[in-house]
Amino acid sequence: MKNVNIELESKDELGAMAKAINAQMEQIEKDLHQDRKLIEEATDIVKTLKKGGRDKRLVRNSNSKELNTLKLVMNEMMDDLGQKIQEEINQRSDQEKLLIQQSKLASMGNMIGNIAHQWRQPLSEINAILMTLQVRHMHNDLGGDFLNTQIEKCNEITDFMSNTINDFQNFFKPSKTKEFFDLDVACKKAVNILHSSLKHHHIEFEFKNDETPTILGYPNEFSQAFLNILSNAKDVLIDRNIKNPKITVLTKVGHQFILIQIKDNAGGIKEDNLDRIFEPYFTTKHAKQGTGIGLYMSKTIIEGNMDGTIEAENHKDGACITIKLHAIQSNKKQEVKL
Known part of the structure; x- marks a missing residue:
């Protein structure tokens, strides 16, 4: 704003009035400049908020009571907004953790079900081998070579079942x-x-x-x-x-x-x-x-x-x-x- 002074050099009442008016004009210009800076700061903070920034606050002061009140209200609103956003983030984080935990539990349940399916056939084979051994033992027809062969088959089956557990463990390892x-x-x-x-x-x-x-x-x-x-x-x-x-x-x-x-x-x-x-x-x-x-x-x-x-x-x-x-x-x- 261009400074406009009343140029009056007289020492009478008009000269004194001109000086007073000039002083008021200078003060008004300073106040307007200060107010403008505060408004520019507020505008910049609003732009920052739109981009997701929440850390800036209004720090400039004004000689206008209304603008200073507006500054306090804006800062309080931004503090309240920041607190609510942080609470929402924490709540969502807790919900996310709960979902992950529930997902892990559900995966463990599915894993146990799948292991049961994987083991059903091997367990049936071991049961068949044991029944065969029992029958041949009852008829005194259980030779050493046959027994060793059946034991090797059982070992192969149990190795398969053990590898199944390892596969499941590795699968769910992040x-x-x-x-x-x-x-x-x-x-x-x-x-x-x-x-x-x-x-x-x-x-x-x-x-x-x-x-x-x-x-x-x-x-x-x-x-x-x-x-x-x-x-x-x-x-x-x-x-x-x-x-x-x-x-x-x-x-x-x-x-x-x-x-x-x-x-x-x-x-x-x-x-x-x-x-x-x-x-x-x-x-x-x-x-x-x-x-x-x-x-x-x-x-x-x-x-x-x-x-x-x-x-x-x-x-x-x-x-x-x-x-x-x-x-x-x-x-x-x-x-x-x-």
Whole structure:
């Protein structure tokens, strides 16, 4: 603002009045300048808030009582907003921890069920061997060579059962750092966990792939996410008592992205539920059959840890879950390895 003074040199009452008016004008100009700086500061803080910043506060003062009151109100509002946001973050963090814990418990329950399926046949074989030994012993026909052969068979079976436990332990052990891994191997790891259960329920499984892609991420976490999707498809097929049940996995490799599609022939997902199946605690199963966490955790792993996307849609025979991940260029992979 340009300074405009009344130029009057007289020493009479008019001169004194001019000096007083000039002094008031100078003070008003200083006050306006101070007020303008406070308003500019407030404008900058509002812009920072819009960008997510919450640390700045108004520090300039004004000779205007109203502006100083506004400054105090704004600072109190920002303090209150910051506190509420932090409380919300803490609450969500606690909820996230609870979901992860519940997911682990659900995974342990599924793991025990899958181990039971994996062990059913070996235990039956051991039982058959013991019955044979008992019968031959009753008829005094239990030679040393035959006994040793049967003991070796039992040892092989128990080794298989022990390896099954190791496989499950390694499967649920979290990956500590990102690494390059074979997508097909990670997928088949999950399939092996479910193999006996799929076979027991007569569910056909088909794996189609154009080539064997390599991706960067957390292999065990990806396998868990993939297992959750397969388990969900398996449960739906069983629950709906589908004739000739089938799960098909198809991988497609492009220059920028890799698509993994998991399809079933269970009739599909209701349109109202398509946008909700990845929400925490959402389930269409009976309360005792599902927690509604599996697909949510799959989404969290794929989108949060693998920088990918996951979507659900229906095809002519059932549901299709599509995972989209970034493809790794061979030259980039070699550079990282070096």
